[in-house]
Amino acid sequence: MANPIQEIVEKQVLTVAKAMEDKLDEEIASLEKLDEDDLEVLREKRLQQMKKMAEKKKRWMSHGHGEYSEIHSEKDFFSVVKASQRVVCHFYRENWPCKVMDKHLSILAKEHIETRFVKIQAEKSPFLAERLKIVVLPTLALIKNTKVDDYVVGFNELGGKDDFSTEDLEERLGRTQVIHYEGESSLKPKSSTQTRRSVRQSAVSDSDSE
Numbered sequence: 001m002a003n004p005i006q007e008i009v010e011k012q013v014l015t016v017a018k019a020m021e022d023k024l025d026e027e028i029a030s031l032e033k034l035d036e037d038d039l040e041v042l043r044e045k046r047l048q049q050m051k052k053m054a055e056k057k058k059r060w061m062s063h064g065h066g067e068y069s070e071i072h073s074e075k076d077f078f079s080v081v082k083a084s085q086r087v088v089c090h091f092y093r094e095n096w097p098c099k100v101m102d103k104h105l106s107i108l109a110k111e112h113i114e115t116r117f118v119k120i121q122a123e124k125s126p127f128l129a130e131r132l133k134i135v136v137l138p139t140l141a142l143i144k145n146t147k148v149d150d151y152v153v154g155f156n157e158l159g160g161k162d163d164f165s166t167e168d169l170e171e172r173l174g175r176t177q178v179i180h181y182e183g184e185s186s187l188k189p190k191s192s193t194q195t196r197r198s199v200r201q202s203a204v205s206d207s208d209s210e
Contacts, residue, residue, distance in 0.1 A: 060113050069119075070119050086116065086178050089120060092119050139152065
C-alpha cells in the first residue's frame, strides 16, 4: 500500500527540481542570446570592478589594514579611527586572556583587510578607558564611521571560556557588521557555492563608501 506522505514528499521534490531546472534553462538561454558586444560590456564592467577593488585594497593597506598592530598613544587612536571606516580595537593588559584574544585577532586581521585591527594598553590610556567605559579586559571596541557601535566584553559571548575558536569571534564581529560576513567563515576552504558568494560579497565591497 502506497504511503500518502511519501507520495506528497516525492511530488514536492519533483516540483522543486523542475523549478530549478527551468531557472537554469532560462539562465543558459539568456547567455546564449548575448552577442559579442554584450560580452565585451560585461568584461569591461567586471574589469572596472576589479580595478576599483584593487585601488580600495591598496588604500586599506596604506592605512595599516591586513595586520594586527599596537597603538601606543591615545592620540594615535583617534587618528586610526578617522582613517578607517571599520576598526576593531582591543583594550588589553599583559595577561593570559588578552593574549588569547591577540591570537585570534592576528588571524582575522589578515583575512578581513576591509577592517583595521589594533590594540591599545588600557592602563596607559586612562582617558579612553574612562570615556568608553572599559572595565573588563579584554574588551573589543567595534567602531564604525568613527563611533563605537558595540563591544565584546571578555569571553562571555564566546562561550565563557578561553578555548573559543577564531570562527566564533569572526561570527560575533560579523553580527555587528564591523567585518564583511555572510554566515560563512573566511577561514574555511571555499566550495564552489562559497566562491559564488564571494563574488556577490565583492559587489557589496565595491559599493562601500570608504
